[in-house]
Amino acid sequence: MLLADLVLIIHFLYVLFVVGSLPVIWLGAWLKLSFVRNRWFRYLHLAAILFVVVESFLGVVCPLTAWENSLRQAEMDGSFIQRWIHEIMFYNVSESLLTVVYVVFAGLVAATFKWVPPKVGENRRSLS
Numbered sequence: 001m002l003l004a005d006l007v008l009i010i011h012f013l014y015v016l017f018v019v020g021s022l023p024v025i026w027l028g029a030w031l032k033l034s035f036v037r038n039r040w041f042r043y044l045h046l047a048a049i050l051f052v053v054v055e056s057f058l059g060v061v062c063p064l065t066a067w068e069n070s071l072r073q074a075e076m077d078g079s080f081i082q083r084w085i086h087e088i089m090f091y092n093v094s095e096s097l098l099t100v101v102y103v104v105f106a107g108l109v110a111a112t113f114k115w116v117p118p119k120v121g122e123n124r125r126s127l128s
Contacts, residue, residue: 004071005081011064012085018052021045022109029116039118046113049106056099 025045028036035041055062072078078086091098 001072001079004068005079007064007068007071008082008085011062011068012089014048014064015089018045018048019105022105022112025112025116034119036116037119039120042113042118046106046109049102049109053099053102053106056095056102059095 021041022045025036025042052062072082
């Protein structure tokens with residue numbers, strides 16, 4: 001059960017990164033915080049939501065969900081962590097609706113590259 005809870009927590013942190021980064025980028029741009037223009041952060045964020053979109057289009061179960069489910073097969077009762085994180089993360093809606101939500105969200109993430117562009121080609125000092 002502990003390992004399944006750990007996988008669930010990692011999954012929750014992934015979802016939090018994907019969902020939470022977009023408002024952080026918008027707020028950070030408004031507050032003129034430089035980290036929101038970090039290209040590694042921004043491309044990682046875009047890749048994370050695109051991974052979810054591709055999974056959804058292919059009808060693939062998220063690997064973290066599958067791993068957690070296989071670890072929980074022997075359990076009779078769920079843990080406190082499982083109950084509350086599942087309440088936050090999982091909804092009883094159609095897969096097609098979720099796919100639409102993922103695509104719209106990915107579109108917002110991609111559009112944010114135009115509205116709040118990451119810094120590219122920063123000048124670096126030569127050590128010579």
